[in-house]
Amino acid sequence: MNSERYHSFWAIRFFRWYCHPDFAEDLEGDLYERYSRNSEKSEQIARLTLIKDVIKLFRPALMRPLFNSKFQNNTSMFKNYFKSAFRSFAKNLSFTLLNVLGLSVGLATTLLILQYVKYEKSYDTFHSQIDNIYRIQYNIIQDNQLIVECAAAVPAVGPALADNFEEVEKFTRLFPRSGIISYNDPEKGLISFREEKMQITDPRVFEVFDFKLLKGNPKTSLEGLNKTVISERAAQKYFGNSDPIGKRILYNGETEYEVTGIFENVPDNSHIKFDFLFSFETLNQQSNNESETNWGWYDFNTYVLMKPGTDIEEFQGKWDNYLAEVRGEDWEHRNYKSEFILRPAKEIHLHSNLLQESEPAEQGDAEAVYFLTVIAIFILIIALINYINLSTAKSIERAKEVGVRKVMGGEKSQLIKQFLVESFLINVLAMAIALMIIAISWNAFLNLTGRDIPLDYLLSADFAGLVISLILLSSILSGAYPAWVLSSFKPVSVLKGKLLGSASGNILRKGLVIFQFSASIILIIGTLVVYNQLAFMKSQDLGIDIKSTLVLEGPAVTNDSLYGQYLETFKTKANQISGVEAVSAASNVPGDEIFWTRGIRKLVNGAVNSLTVYNMGIDHDYVPTFDLKVIAGRNFSKDFPNDNERVLLNRELAAMLDFESPEAAIGEKVILGRDTMEVAGVLENYHQMSLKNKVKPLVFRLFESRSFISLKLNEKNTDNIIAELRGPWNQIFPNNPIDYFFLDSFFNKQYESDQQFGQVFTLFSMLAIIIACLGLFGLSSYLTLKRSKEIGIRKVLGSSVNNIVYLLSKGFLSLVLVANIIAWPLAWFIMNGWLNSFPYRIDMNPLFFLAAALSVVFIALLSVGYQTVKAAITNPVQSLRNE
């Protein structure tokens, strides 16, 4: 037996480390005896047995205390804090439950909202060079007025920046596309889908951004004509499990592309999304190199990668000067001025709201995020106030305990520690429940926010850190004041039985209740305003009939020169289906953002400035199909074969062109782009986009549009009609999938984000009110209990139940009323500001305030009422019997 090996054996060292010094000697003796006995047989077995024994001895009863013996007294004091905390929880179970419940809801809400905020702020941060990436915003200025602010710039800007400024390292352009992609699978036959998320771009997209190419060469995959790289998702969709590299897909039935690479699906938190990337050279060929040199065609999302450390403001100045020099002549000639502003790419998601955003429906809103953060903080504060109120109210009951502790030599600091430990425990418990609430409500929360926040967020170290710091923060915030109040009781007066209802404590308690209810009232008013504004926007007459309208997405794969005939045939066939009232093809439908702009001016002698306006291509049936009102002149008509040289204006444009009245415009000539057109009619304004946008100037011309074919239906059974449409569709537009939507729901999608905002607002105001009421319920039940003797005496002396209920509720109601008075102006100020961001808005209605006030009073009465009525109908004998 080797005693040196025994003493350096890890198991024995471990044993010596954990074992209580009182037991160490004889226990190690036992271990050693057994070890030496076993080692005579086999060293191996002896060591294994020793390890087993040491592990089995590792139990609390035999362990040394957690801290060095120096602090032993402190440790046991700490243990005692825990013990007395649990005892007081058990004694006041209902209060503890109220506290824990309120806090857990508050903590859960805060955590959830913070995750949402974190996700919103995470957009595009996965690009390693994001801090140096800027997107070029395109502004058009006419007559000193900013008329276009666009997310997409012109193609010539990128090269101009990169070639002339050494600060610019690289640039890349993305040109959005949508259309029909088809693949002729040798086994399964033709696979074809309509794709909305496609971009034409150059190979530098992989150098500027961190989009990952899984297959193919990032430098060369997008080089050359007719190349495409596709996402994993698209690869799976079209090619299943076979290797897509080298396969050929067809775009809109006309252009063939060779698949040269596969990229990882674009992350959900990217401001730009795509499943297909096509090589830029293809576009150059199709556009005769216009897509390299043009200064007016603004469809190109242009990103530049700047050298680290570039002063962007200074650079912008240099760049503006350069532009003025190079472009000045052209600007003067065409009477406009353009600006190309470098905007940080990381701010796009939350702060940008321009025309032609890559994902307009998904754009975040910094204001909404800010609002939510404030609400989260409010809810947490309301929950903390509950704790403070309940524990200070209960303090009188614990005064005796404090007195005795002090008499026995307890110091103030020890008492403070004791009460902080209590609040810490409550918070830990509340956090445990909060985490359960989060786990249960996670999916519902994702639905509510409309964001696909990865579950990783909840499993990250950041989240754990947040949880721990929230526990500590809220323990201190909620525990500090009660601890201070409780620990400052004077033992002599307390033990003598003098009740101390400190005036300052009462005022503070009242103040806190007022704060809670003010916050709740503001939230209720906010909810009402948001919902009413939404309802207002949805119910407003749009000036255009979008009800019972079925819209087919136009055929992309078709013969260009014959399209006009095809369209007429299809319209005739569709019109024959019973239930179809009218059919019209147009370049846009309501709710679809118009990208087609042209300059327009009156044809008069002398210089007249031209305006940039939105163009729509429509057919003869557009006006009747959508029930638009012609206020002057006439609609396009087949009786006038020259109508393709005429245009319709909307009232807004007629006014902007300085026609004295709509009638005055009829027959006048205007220059639209390069064409001279005659005004045939003026239409009443209608809302092309949601009521979140102002009515824009619109010009309509006859055009064989391929974008949308709208069918006005007069029958509810749309399934039949769609089924009947398939026949003629497949016959006239073969190889085109039939995709359709209903116009009213399409249009209302624009309100989706507001709808979500409204729902979130409602949910959180409800939570705030529930938490505040929990607090009020606890407080009232406690204060009523305190006054039970008084109530008994009053009843003996002849008070009625009503009198007593009134007496008891009065105090609480007056608090709620004060809260109303504080909340009203604040709510008016905040919500009026919010409404001001809408061009078409409701006025603040006094009813909102009244409704909020009444509902809060009602809820407060309910939570106070149970206690007060119970107290009032108690037989006075019960409360007066014992003294």
Place this chain on the structure above:
Amino acid sequence: MSKNHLGEFEEIVLLTVAVLADEAYGISIIDEIETRLNRSVSIGSLQTVLRRLEKKGYLESNLGEATSVRGGKRKRYFQLTTYGKKVLQETKEQRMSLWNAIPDLSIN
């Protein structure tokens, strides 16, 4: 019921200590239980029970001489206290009264 309820293992340990008289310390108790009852006991579980019984006042202990067999560590000898003896006695009587109350029929 008596307040001095003994667990099964506690009872066995107390009895073994009584059996060993002046020679009851950790390893010898384990050996004794192993030979007499054919039951293996770990040092950990025995020691916790011993400390518990000592805390309850059924056992008392004192340290013996250091020996080289034990690497220079002293043994802790355990003895029954009077109280411990009384509790053992009580337990036995309870058992016996139960045995005596069994009608002859049910066993055999």
